[in-house]
Each structure stands twice: as C-alpha cells, then as structure tokens.
Amino acid sequence: MKIVFLLFTLIFITNASAGELIDKTISVKSLEHLLINNLRGDVEVIGWNKEEIKIQGELDDSALGLKIKDKGHKLYIKVKMKGDSHLGDGSDLKIFMPSKTSVWFKGVDTSFSFNNLKSGIEGRTINGDLIIQEAQQKVNVSTVSGDISIKDSNGVLSIESVTGTVNFSGEYSKAYAKSMSGEIFAKIDNIEILKTENVSGKTFIEGKLQEDAYIKLTSVSGDIKYKTVGELNAACKLESQFGGKIKNKITKDLPEKSMMQQQKLNFVSGDGSGKLIINTVTGSVAIEE
Known part of the structure; x- marks a missing residue:
C-alpha cells in the first residue's frame, strides 16, 4: 500500500x-x-x-x-x-x-x-x-504587497504600493508616489511637480528642482527627508503636527514650537521661485544639502 x-x-x-x-x-x-x-x-x-x-x-x-x-x-x-x-x-x-x-x-x-x-x-x-x-512618456503602475523599482526613466510617473518599497530615479515632469507602510526613495533631476503620500513608512527624496517647481511630501507617522542637489530655490513650509522634530541644515532658520509639541518652519531659500511643502502628523522632518 x-x-x-x-x-x-x-x-x-x-x-x-x-x-x-x-x-x-x-x-x-x-x-x-x-x-x-x-x-x-x-x-x-x-x-x-x-x-x-x-x-x-x-x-x-x-x-x-x-x-x-x-x-x-x-x-x-x-x-x-x-x-x-x-x-x-x-x-x-x-x-x-x-x-x-x-x-x-x-x-x-x-x-x-x-x-x-x-x-x-x-x-x-x-x-x-x-x-x-x-521607460518614457507615461508610467502608471501599482501593486499591493510587492516592491516597485523604476530607473533611468522620464515623463509622467504615478506609482503606488501598499506594503512594499517604492524606489524611483530619473527625469520627470510630474511624479506621484504613494505607500501605506513601505518606504519611498527617489533620486530625481529637474522635476517640475512631485507629490508623495505615506502613512507609516519613511520617505527620502534627493534631487534638483526646476525653476517654479512644486514639491509636496506628506506622511502620518513616517519620517520625511529631503536632500537638495545644488542650490534650493524655493519657499519652504515644513510642519510636524505632534511630537516630531524639524531639522533644517540648509539655512539658519529655526522651527517654531508650540505647547502641543507642534513644530513649524517657514522660510525662503535662494530666489524662492519654487515651493517645497513637507507635512507629517507625528513623524520628523529633515532637509539638507
């Protein structure tokens, strides 16, 4: 048997x-x-x-x-x-x-x-x-539990992963990246519009902005870091709503602190032609050269 x-x-x-x-x-x-x-x-x-x-x-x-x-x-x-x-x-x-x-x-x-x-x-x-x-022109892709890696591409980008890591590099006119618990990494060059959304994962962006560029990086509890390549020409608005810290290594401007452990920092870097907004609820914010 x-x-x-x-x-x-x-x-x-x-x-x-x-x-x-x-x-x-x-x-x-x-x-x-x-x-x-x-x-x-x-x-x-x-x-x-x-x-x-x-x-x-x-x-x-x-x-x-x-x-x-x-x-x-x-x-x-x-x-x-x-x-x-x-x-x-x-x-x-x-x-x-x-x-x-x-x-x-x-x-x-x-x-x-x-x-x-x-x-x-x-x-x-x-x-x-x-x-x-x-890849060129438009890239619009998503996964739930996998990682996304995009290299040496250009055009318009929209990517989303729920639990995986998002990592992209290239020269884009517009880019949007979203993750729930994964990390977001980007190395960009001369971007016009960049928006990222993250819940609990970390976000790290490095790159040079075009003139009049618009950058908005947000999270709930994840930390956010932006590293500029060359001079940063932007009006900057940074905020951690509860408990997080703001570190500014580009200028000597210091964040304002409130009784509710909130930190805010508004300042102009270079000619202020672009706009950089970084907002998190409980995470920390860092910008550097």
Whole structure:
C-alpha cells in the first residue's frame, strides 16, 4: 500500500512540474497597444526595433493555454487558466515587443519587469514586484504587497504600493508616489511637480528642482527627508503636527514650537521661485544639502 502511495505521489509531482513550452513570433506592423494578462508567475517585457512580438517561456501546469487576439492596432496576450486553480508554479514569459508600442498589464501573484519602452506602461498586480528601466512618456503602475523599482526613466510617473518599497530615479515632469507602510526613495533631476503620500513608512527624496517647481511630501507617522542637489530655490513650509522634530541644515532658520509639541518652519531659500511643502502628523522632518 505504501509503495502504491509513493508511486502515485511521484506521478503527481512529475505531472505538476510540467508546463507547455511557448515560442511564438507574431508580425505586427501597426501595433499601438499590447495587453498582457497573467494570473501568476513572472513576465519580462523588452522593447526592440522589430515590427514583431516574440513570446518565449513556459506556462503554468494548470494553464489551458496561451490565448492571443490580434486586432490590428491592439494585441491581447492572456494565460488561460483552469478556473480558479492555485496549483503549479506560475507561467514565466519573456516577451519582446516594438519599443514604440504602449503596454497594459494585469496580474495577481505576478511580478513584471519592463525595459526600453517608449510609449507608456500602465497596469497593476496584487502580490508581485514591478521593475521598470528606460521607460518614457507615461508610467502608471501599482501593486499591493510587492516592491516597485523604476530607473533611468522620464515623463509622467504615478506609482503606488501598499506594503512594499517604492524606489524611483530619473527625469520627470510630474511624479506621484504613494505607500501605506513601505518606504519611498527617489533620486530625481529637474522635476517640475512631485507629490508623495505615506502613512507609516519613511520617505527620502534627493534631487534638483526646476525653476517654479512644486514639491509636496506628506506622511502620518513616517519620517520625511529631503536632500537638495545644488542650490534650493524655493519657499519652504515644513510642519510636524505632534511630537516630531524639524531639522533644517540648509539655512539658519529655526522651527517654531508650540505647547502641543507642534513644530513649524517657514522660510525662503535662494530666489524662492519654487515651493517645497513637507507635512507629517507625528513623524520628523529633515532637509539638507
């Protein structure tokens, strides 16, 4: 009886580890949008100069197959699953696509990475990391429990993670970042508008502001630190509403303290052409060169 059970177990494990291998190439001459839907696994997307889509990888053993719909200006790629099955290791795909085509993605237990895309990235996953490099135009992405990393990109940025760390660098006209309990790190250059929202995680921003830039950094209990590159030309308004401290290492201006352990500091740095607002409820604030 034990031998039969062991044989059955071995057969089950062997079957569970096997998934359909994918190697497809699709010619696309007028493709504007690529849509990717993968319930779980890892998806790597790379932009190139060819007018074709190349898909390589292995499907989840619970997958029914890879569904592809070509509508001329749109191409839809979906890993079709057996109902709500949670068996298997996920579908791992590597997709090459025209760099001038925009991409939309969706996943649940899925991590995505994107490289060299010039027409925008938009989408969300629930339990997965997002890695983006050399993206242009608009990036609008979110995850619940994963980390987000964006490097060497430019354009307009909107990113959100509930529990993960958000880390981005590049040259953006506008950028918005939000986290609940994760940390926010940013290294920016010549930004026009930057807004961050955090609840309990720390926020650290480093970079040079454009003339007339608008920066607003907020948190509930997380500490906030801003480090300027070069001279800071901004009217600064800093506030910790209850119990936090304000440290100003740019000028000699000192914060005002109230009976309710509140600290405020308003001052002008340089020509005051920009605006820097940092507000936290119970966290601390620091600015430095």
